[in-house]
Amino acid sequence: MPNKIGIIDYGISNIHNVIQAFNYIGANPILISCKKDILSIDYLVLPGVGAFEKGIKSLREKNLIESIYNHINADNPFLGICLGMQLLMTKSFEFGEHTGLDIISGYVKKIPNIDKDGNKQKIPHIGWNNLHTTQNIKLLKDIDSHDYMYFVHSYSVICEKVDNIIASTSYNNINITAMIGSNNCYGCQFHPEKSGSKGLKILENFINL
Numbered sequence: 001m002p003n004k005i006g007i008i009d010y011g012i013s014n015i016h017n018v019i020q021a022f023n024y025i026g027a028n029p030i031l032i033s034c035k036k037d038i039l040s041i042d043y044l045v046l047p048g049v050g051a052f053e054k055g056i057k058s059l060r061e062k063n064l065i066e067s068i069y070n071h072i073n074a075d076n077p078f079l080g081i082c083l084g085m086q087l088l089m090t091k092s093f094e095f096g097e098h099t100g101l102d103i104i105s106g107y108v109k110k111i112p113n114i115d116k117d118g119n120k121q122k123i124p125h126i127g128w129n130n131l132h133t134t135q136n137i138k139l140l141k142d143i144d145s146h147d148y149m150y151f152v153h154s155y156s157v158i159c160e161k162v163d164n165i166i167a168s169t170s171y172n173n174i175n176i177t178a179m180i181g182s183n184n185c186y187g188c189q190f191h192p193e194k195s196g197s198k199g200l201k202i203l204e205n206f207i208n209l
Helices: 016-024 052-061 065-073 196-206
Strands: 005-008 030-032 043-046 078-081 089-092 104-110 125-130 148-153 155-159 165-171 174-182 185-188
Touching: 005 016, 016 196, 043 065, 052 065, 065 078, 125 165, 148 165, 148 196, 155 174
Parallel strands: 005 030, 005 043, 043 078, 078 185, 089 104
Antiparallel strands: 104 155, 125 148, 165 174, 174 185
16 A cells, blocks of 8 residues: 655645645645545645644644644654754744654754854845755665755754754855754755755655655
């Protein structure tokens, strides 16, 4: 029986491109909007754009959080994209302080608008930027350190444990966490669905974990 790929629809992202990307690689994803649907899913994806507070509030209101925990604790593959990655963290300092899913220890903070040389920089971080991979894992099969991905974000992840960082990028001399992981739970700060053939390769690697 083919693996079932679920994409969580919690009203905080335009998931059309994510659906399209998974369809392109032959995954035929299922939209998930209630907790019972997660029970039959093998691979779970949490996309997202926008504010952290709104994202965690929406997951809570839709009663999805416990099912997400159960999926991850069973070591079933999980992928958070952009805001979906940030929601995996302990907390965020975006417009206040907000508690996250606390699946990976750390926090989310605004990207500094001053670089290490004291020069003012443009925020958000938008556009193509290359990865610096730090781990050799299945999710990064055929991904070279220095492949380019597409980013759109103003806040970045700070992991408590270096081992949870699997790739980073540099924006105006500022180091930014680009990918995180713990067991079979992963997050991408960039948008693989908008990152051409290499982004699609990451999604393909994910559904083959």
